[in-house]
Amino acid sequence: MRIHFKTSYAHDIRLFPDRWTLSIYGSLLVLAFALPYLLDEFFLGEVTNVLIWAIAGLGLMLLTGQTGQASLGHAAFLAIGCYANTILIEQGVPFIIAFPLAGILTGLIGVIIAIPVLRLHGIYLAIATIALSVLADDIIVLTEHWSGGVSGKFPEMITIFGFEIERWSMPSRFYYLVLVVTIICTLFYRNLLRSPLGRAFAAVRDSEVSATAMGVHIARTKGKAFGLSCMITGWAGALMGYYAGTFNNETFSLVISITLLMMIVIGGLGSIHGAFFGAVVVAFLPQALSILKDNVVGSGVAIPGLETGVFGMILILFILFEPMGIYGRWLKIRTWFELFPFARKDMFRRQKSYLKTERLR
Amino acid sequence: MSLLEIKNATLKFGGVVAVNDLSFSVEEGEVYAIVGPNGAGKSTAFNLISRFYEPFAGTFTFDGNNLLDREADQVADLGIARTFQNIELFEHATVLQNLLVGRHRHRKTTLLEEMFFTPRVRREEERHREAVEEVIDFLDLQPYRNKMIAGLPYGVRKVVELGRALASKPRLLLLDEPASGLSVEETQDMRWWIDDIRKQMGITVLMVEHDMGLVSGVSDRVLALADGAKLAEGTPAEVQANPAVIEAYLGAGAV
Amino acid sequence: MEVLQLLVSGLANGCVYGLIALGFVLIYKATEAVNFAQGDFMMIGAFVSLGLTNAEYMDLPFWIAAPLAISIMAVFGYLLDLFVLRHLFGQSQTAVVILTIAMGFVLRFVAGLIWGHEPQTLESPLALGDLQLGGVVLGMADVAIIIVTFLMTFFLYQFFQRTKLGLAMQAASQNQMAAYFMGIPVKRVQGLVWGLSGATAAVAGILFASKGAIDPNAGLLGIKAFAAAVIGGFGSLPGALAGGLIVGVIEPFAARYLAAGYSQIAPYALLLAVLVFRPHGLFSQVRVKKV
The missing domain is CATH 3.40.50.300 (P-loop containing nucleotide triphosphate hydrolases)
Structure with missing residues (x-):
């Protein structure tokens, strides 16, 4: 059993509550930076993919896990970030400016969209965001002049002050770029959580009435959450564009939106860890399945819908048996060890709640 | 008047x-x-x-x-602060976080400062925390400080709600x-x-x-x-x- | 004439959307949950009836296969509630939304495994021949769809308004706990509603498969039906049908008169417009929560 004594309020405010956690995350960071020397190019590419999905997951987590607004349209914002970045660079803006700007632009568009959309609750919000995702596809085709339409676009090589980064020929450089963006986004997320705005997000999620009574402006807070969420998602989109090497109207489809939402549910809603755990599942599942399939039915046999089907199955099992996701399960296991031998089975029992009609809200 | x-x-x-x-x-x-x-x-x-x-x-x-x-x-x-007849707490947050939401009207920091967690934000956070600790002492909520609302008995929730209102001074x-x-x-x-x-x-x-x-x-x-x-x-x-x-x-x- | 022709084919399509939307609304009215897999229910219903009827599968007479398919889907809906959805009792709406979307993925995968991915048509007596009515050509299937849809809407509406079970279903959704205390077996009522919506989906599937080919991805039609349900307002059965008809009619007209590319947008643009200006549909029932 590990006990730590808090001696000042700073203990609760700083990033890592004690030396133990600090050393764990410190070594994780060292490992992350050493990874290009430990893995071959194929697996490094896969890890890069995990990180990009994790960034997108953080973006959606801020909105869904923290503020309680489910979005089934975040692929649209991946697309906006991706296209904004590519088009800015084509216009001659250097990457170091274009990339942050692409995220900020996505965030601003997000805020504009949020104003009408976030007045909606529950399923209506889900439907409106689905419509967004479907519309994004069509709009990309319609704005062919800028977006390249169906034939798509190829992002140019990244240069930062003459230093070149390319996904295929220099996978470790690209990995470091993605890693840095991941760390920055995670820090932003973590900082928001420990400051007034993050608490306002949680307040809006859990009770809009009492949040209002405490002086939280609901619409403005949701708008900020949506904007920040879209900004992070936009960055992930830009990186996805580089990772894929080419993209068109179908790259960021409704299925991506849905996958993203399912990913954070599987990972565990409302936690940074959840975004990362979920990203691992999303990025490695196709590989694992193809290896499994090759061994069972032999390679060369295509089973359409296998990935989404298995993914759906995993999600159903999680919602039924572990609604808190992988992170929730992880917490339970950790607590069991920390409290050993005093952990009780009922410690995490959920309270029964009864549904009341949305129509009267 | x-x-x-x-x-x-x-x-x-x-x-x-x-x-x-x-x-x-x-x-x-x-x-x-x-x-x-x-x-x-x-x-x-x-x-x-x-x-x-x-x-x-x-x-x-x-x-x-x-x-x-x-x-x-x-x-x-x-x-003006208030409590509710059928407790309206933030269920998936700790008692401490609930009380800190009570400090919302006293926040001075902006979105950008909070994203980078500048020293000013840190100072403000410590100030908020001190104010909240006063309320915790006043209402004897120490044992519940880091507990989730979702697991608390009714009587304690009632006190936490009072505390959240008091935290806004x-x-x-x-x-x-x-x-x-x-x-x-x-x-x-x-x-x-x-x-x-x-x-x-x-x-x-x-x-x-x-x-x-x-x-x-x-x-x-x-x-x-x-x-x-x-x-x-x-x-x-x-x-x-x-x-x-x-x-x-x-x-x-x-x- | 052309306008009339477009209108009629739009109505027939709209009725399919309407039938799927009816399924959404049934479940929403009785459980406050939304079944995003309703389109895939329809697809499964279509494949089950196809599997029973078509010569290369079971080769049963259509008039035996159709009721059988409807009953199978009703049982399927009930069992789904019993084994999956009932365990979500009391969880948030979002959890149900995500769960049903995942269910759609799984259903599409399973349908692909069983029936393959090639488009197939139901060997249905409804698919025979056209009707000529003063220059307007009506497929028999279209006529059947329109008639059946209106009848279904009428009967379901009557069921909810007049029968004891229908009222119990409504009560169960408005306040689960109060309904419990009033002696309504909330869980069983919800199971029945899922069964009913499965049956509705089977009807939609049979009609849809008589009209054209189906494949495992036909369920994606559900998204449009969803838009229809929202446009009509989720709480209302006639509203769902109206929404379906609106979406169905807009499509052929947009395809005919708007530039290519804009026509697919039309239903969704309408959906967003409705959500922005009438956030809870054209026939809304929302009031402010009391504290």
């Missing part, structure tokens, strides 16, 4: 008159209680003050400010049935707290309550409502002795 002054407030839901031409005022530093049978319009009066409902008619003045000029989220900035505290559902001991604690809130913190209290023991124990003045209109007003003893009040509570012929 009174701290809170309500004149001729009227509100209708469809054809039902919830509050009918109601006028009362709360003086700085007093504990003012509203009593009345179910459906008398007590909670509605609260929701009018919190600006959750738009009145049909009437004036609402708090410390010289016209409340009707404010949106519901701006009421807290004036220094209000001038006027609205308590919607602070003792409902509490045990005898818990009600006794609540009584002492309300006394101390007024005496030590100098906060004016306006409460809706059914428990006449608590009402007569802590309040300076009592307003009895029936069918949305004023039935009687005065000291607890005066109101309890008022024949109209007895009739409204117990039915005709009980006197």
Whole structure:
């Protein structure tokens, strides 16, 4: 059993509550930076993919896990970030400016969209965001002049002050770029959580009435959450564009939106860890399945819908048996060890709640 | 001038008159209680003050400010905090986080500062934490500080909600049935707290309550409502002795 | 004439959307949950009836296969509630939304495994011949769809408004706990509603498969039906049908008169417009929560 004594309020405010956690995350960071020397190019590419999905997951987590607004349209914002970045660079803006700007632009568009959309609750919000995702596809085709339409676009090589980064020929450089963006986004997320705005997000999620009574402006807070969420998602989109090497109207489809939402549910809603755990599942599942399939039915046999089907199955099992996701399960296991031998089975029992009609809200 | 002054407030839901031409005022530093049978319009009066409902008619003045000029989220900035009849806490957050939300009106930092967690944000956070710790000490919430609301018993939730309202350092505290559902001991604690809130913190209290023991124990003045209109007003003893009040509570012929 | 022709084919399509939307609304009315897999229910219903009827599978007479398929889907809906959805009792709406989307993925995968991915048509007597009505050509299937849809809407509406079970279903959704205390077996009622919506989906599937080819991805039609349900307002059965008809009619007209590319947008643009200006549909029932 590990006990730590808090001696000042700073203990609760700083990033890592004690030396133990600090050393764990410190070594994780060292490992992350050493990874290009430990893995071959194929697996490094896969890890890069995990990180990009994790960034997108953080973006959606801020909105869904923290503020309680489910979005089934975040692929649209991946697309906006991706296209904004590519088009800015084509216009001659250097990457170091274009990339942050692409995220900020996505965030601003997000805020504009949020104003009408976030007045909606529950399923209506889900439907409106689905419509967004479907519309994004069509709009990309319609704005062919800028977006390249169906034939798509190829992002140019990244240069930062003459230093070149390319996904295929220099996978470790690209990995470091993605890693840095991941760390920055995670820090932003973590900082928001420990400051007034993050608490306002949680307040809006859990009770809009009492949040209002405490002086939280609901619409403005949701708008900020949506904007920040879209900004992070936009960055992930830009990186996805580089990772894929080419993209068109179908790259960021409704299925991506849905996958993203399912990913954070599987990972565990409302936690940074959840975004990362979920990203691992999303990025490695196709590989694992193809290896499994090759061994069972032999390679060369295509089973359409296998990935989404298995993914759906995993999600159903999680919602039924572990609604808190992988992170929730992880917490339970950790607590069991920390409290050993005093952990009780009922410690995490959920309270029964009864549904009341949305129509009267 | 009174701290809170309500004149001729009227509100209708469809054809039902919830509050009918109601006028009362709360003086700085007093504990003012509203009593009345179910459906008398007590909670509605609260929701009018919190600006959750738009009145049909009437004036609402708090410390010289016209409340009707404010949106519901701006009421807290004036220094009005409230609790709810059916506890409205942030379920998936800890007690500490709930109380810190109470500090929302005192925040000074901007989105950008918070994203980078500048030293100013850190200082502010420590300041908020100190203010919240005072409330935790006052209400003896230390054992629950890092517990999730979702697992707490009803009595504690009630106290946390009081704490969240206190954390905002209000001038006027609205308590919607602070003792409902509490045990005898818990009600006794609540009584002492309300006394101390007024005496030590100098906060004016306006409460809706059914428990006449608590009402007569802590309040300076009592307003009895029936069918949305004023039935009687005065000291607890005066109101309890008022024949109209007895009739409204117990039915005709009980006197 | 051309306008009339477009209108009629739009109506027939709209009725399919309407039938799927009816399924959404049934479940929403009775459980406050939204079944995002309703389109896939329809697809499964179509494949089940196809599997029973078509010569290369079971080769049963259509008039035996159709009721059989409807009953199978009703049982399927009930069992789904029993084994999956009932365990979500009391969880948030979002959890149900995500769960049903995942269910759609799984259903599409399973249908692909069983019936393959090639488009197939139901060998249905409804698919025979056209009707000539003063220059307007009506497929028999279209006529059947329109008639059946209106009848279904009428009967379901009557069921909810007049029968004891229908009222119990409504009560169960408005306040689960109160309904419990009033002696309504909330869980069983919800199971029945899922069964009913499965049956509705089967009807939609049979009609849809008589009209054209189906494949496992036909369920994606559900998204449009969803838009229809929202446009009509989720709480209302006639509203769902109206929404379906609106979406169905807009499509052919947009395809005919708007530039290519804009026509697919039309239903969704309408959906967003409705959500922005009438956030709870054209026939809404939402009031402010009391504290």
